[in-house]
Amino acid sequence: MPTKKYHVPALERALDVIDLIALHESDLSFSEILNSLNIPRPSLARILKILTDRGIITKTGKRGLYSLGMKLLYLGNRLESKLKLKSVAWPFMQELALKTGKTIELSTLDRDQLILIDQIEGNEGVRLFSRIGSAYPYFHTLAAGKIYLAHMEKEKMKDVLRKIGLPTVTKHTITDIDQLEEELSNIMKNGYAFEDQELREGVRRVVAPIYDSHRSLTGCIGIASPIFSFTYEDREYLGRMVKEVAEKISSGMGAK
Amino acid sequence: MPTKKYHVPALERALDVIDLIALHESDLSFSEILNSLNIPRPSLARILKILTDRGIITKTGKRGLYSLGMKLLYLGNRLESKLKLKSVAWPFMQELALKTGKTIELSTLDRDQLILIDQIEGNEGVRLFSRIGSAYPYFHTLAAGKIYLAHMEKEKMKDVLRKIGLPTVTKHTITDIDQLEEELSNIMKNGYAFEDQELREGVRRVVAPIYDSHRSLTGCIGIASPIFSFTYEDREYLGRMVKEVAEKISSGMGAK
DNA sequence: TAATTTAGTATCATATATGATATTTTATAT
DNA sequence: ATATAAAATATCATATATGATACTAAATTA
Numbered sequence: 301m302p303t304k305k306y307h308v309p310a311l312e313r314a315l316d317v318i319d320l321i322a323l324h325e326s327d328l329s330f331s332e333i334l335n336s337l338n339i340p341r342p343s344l345a346r347i348l349k350i351l352t353d354r355g356i357i358t359k360t361g362k363r364g365l366y367s368l369g370m371k372l373l374y375l376g377n378r379l380e381s382k383l384k385l386k387s388v389a390w391p392f393m394q395e396l397a398l399k400t401g402k403t404i405e406l407s408t409l410d411r412d413q414l415i416l417i418d419q420i421e422g423n424e425g426v427r428l429f430s431r432i433g434s435a436y437p438y439f440h441t442l443a444a445g446k447i448y449l450a451h452m453e454k455e456k457m458k459d460v461l462r463k464i465g466l467p468t469v470t471k472h473t474i475t476d477i478d479q480l481e482e483e484l485s486n487i488m489k490n491g492y493a494f495e496d497q498e499l500r501e502g503v504r505r506v507v508a509p510i511y512d513s514h515r516s517l518t519g520c521i522g523i524a525s526p527i528f529s530f531t532y533e534d535r536e537y538l539g540r541m542v543k544e545v546a547e548k549i550s551s552g553m554g555a556k
Numbered sequence: 557m558p559t560k561k562y563h564v565p566a567l568e569r570a571l572d573v574i575d576l577i578a579l580h581e582s583d584l585s586f587s588e589i590l591n592s593l594n595i596p597r598p599s600l601a602r603i604l605k606i607l608t609d610r611g612i613i614t615k616t617g618k619r620g621l622y623s624l625g626m627k628l629l630y631l632g633n634r635l636e637s638k639l640k641l642k643s644v645a646w647p648f649m650q651e652l653a654l655k656t657g658k659t660i661e662l663s664t665l666d667r668d669q670l671i672l673i674d675q676i677e678g679n680e681g682v683r684l685f686s687r688i689g690s691a692y693p694y695f696h697t698l699a700a701g702k703i704y705l706a707h708m709e710k711e712k713m714k715d716v717l718r719k720i721g722l723p724t725v726t727k728h729t730i731t732d733i734d735q736l737e738e739e740l741s742n743i744m745k746n747g748y749a750f751e752d753q754e755l756r757e758g759v760r761r762v763v764a765p766i767y768d769s770h771r772s773l774t775g776c777i778g779i780a781s782p783i784f785s786f787t788y789e790d791r792e793y794l795g796r797m798v799k800e801v802a803e804k805i806s807s808g809m810g811a812k
Numbered sequence: 813t814a815a816t817t818t819a820g821t822a823t824c825a826t827a828t829a830t831g832a833t834a835t836t837t838t839a840t841a842t
Numbered sequence: 843a844t845a846t847a848a849a850a851t852a853t854c855a856t857a858t859a860t861g862a863t864a865c866t867a868a869a870t871t872a
Binding site for chain 2: 306307308309310311312314315318322325345346347349350351354355356358367368369370372373374375376377378379380382410413415417435
């Protein structure tokens with residue numbers, strides 16, 4: 301797909317470097333970066349120098365291993381404090397965590413990707429979603445994803461599904477489009493979505509939509525838990541619970 | 557100082573854009589960015605497009621206001637989890653917070669700047685330091701800064717002080733180099749540093765050094781509080797307390 | 813509805829960032 | 843100490859990203 305595109309190679313390369321470093325657990329040497337990305341030596345040296353000067357990455361040790369810089373901590377935190385949703389939802393998340401003892405998750409949509417923006421881990425100690433800030437593309441496997449699908453215009457929804465398809469992730473993943481559409485309309489009726497091991501074997505979720513002052517979907521709050529403490533029957537009362545809290549958060553966001 | 561320098565204008569401009577957006581509380585329009593930075597219109601458009609495509613910034617609304625993107629949340633969190641110091645120190649910070657009820661601060665050095673990497677706010681509810689990830693240049697006004705100075709070779713220390721000088725921040729700020737050097741040697745003797753309203757009127761701190769497996773200074777932990785609950789005399793037992801905790805964290809970091 | 817402001821695109825000559833190559837510097841290994 | 847490898851810098855012809863100018867599109871305002 302050679303759609304005509306802007307080219308700012310220096311910038312794109314720099315972003316590649318940042319991604320590469322972020323991806324690796326351990327710090328990277330100059331050569332490792334050089335060999336992983338297709339950037340000529342002097343160009344890479346220049347990019348690394350600028351990024352280092354500006355604190356985006358840091359060179360540690362004498363031999364010069366590169367790692368992410370403190371500036372990113374600052375930028376991440378800066379963003380976080382700007383996220384109103386998070387601050388409004390926070391006390392309600394705590395309330396839910398206290399009441400249920402389960403994992404509470406707050407997510408939002410950014411550039412057509414589902415992003416986990418905050419999380420309180422439950423007693424079970426099982427990592428249920430993933431890292432804060434991480435994106436997840438398989439909407440049909442996630443209660444929150446289904447909520448977003450349910451709120452789209454039918455045409456846009458079909459578009460999205462055409463693009464990513466309905467790949468199987470676990471043996472419970474919904475792979476039939478009619479079944480999915482059926483479920484989406486139920487979501488709008490019930491006010492919450494249920495996810496039964498469709499993303500991960502042994503994990504269930506209920507998730508409810510949060511609206512902003514324009515009554516448009518701005519985020520989702522969910523309760524997640526391993527199945528041993530979240531039976532199929534629990535979905536009803538937990539669903540009601542999460543729906544009620546979502547409504548309170550919505551009013552906190554200015555929805556009327 | 558026109559020291560010869562590398563030039564990667566596209567990248568430097570992009571970083572300027574990011575900084576500008578991070579700095580503002582509210583989101584920025586195309587023109588606002590255009591007028592704030594010296595970047596030609598088409599170049600700015602290209603840069604904004606790439607940054608948006610890669611999730612570093614986000615365009616909200618139809619009129620297109622730019623704000624920081626979720627990718628930065630991811631990168632910030634990625635860095636955070638890499639910061640071993642933070643994870644090792646965390647339980648000890650909690651312990652200190654519980655025992656003292658005061659604000660506990662964890663800081664480190666990055667590119668010759670003092671960075672606050674974590675904080676537990678005390679009961680007093682007074683913002684004592686600043687935002688997580690933010691940097692502070694005036695070493696001589698901060699207990700943690702004095703610890704770093706104390707650990708430098710004398711030559712390097714004098715270099716640093718020559719560069720930034722000893723500007724007055726409050727009427728308690730140490731502005732005499734001999735007095736400062738005296739204090740630095742006391743710090744090495746006592747194992748902790750004391751800061752008596754030198755950065756901010758009405759705020760006292762005690763801070764102790766944390767060492768890594770190479771026995772080099774890797775961070776500082778501190779107790780901070782308004783003076784009404786932190787008398788001049790308190791500095792001794794709080795100092796001992798923070799020193800002991802710092803030693804425990806150091807062993808956690810592998811120092812022997 | 814027309815007028816005005818703002819966002820974003822198109823074009824293309826040219827200033828300039830880039831990269832092939834080689835060298836120097838620095839750190840690790842023998 | 844010497845050898846070896848990796849990191850960082852220097853040079854400079856040239857491919858190419860850039861920006862002056864002008865334009866369209868879209869949204870707000872009168």
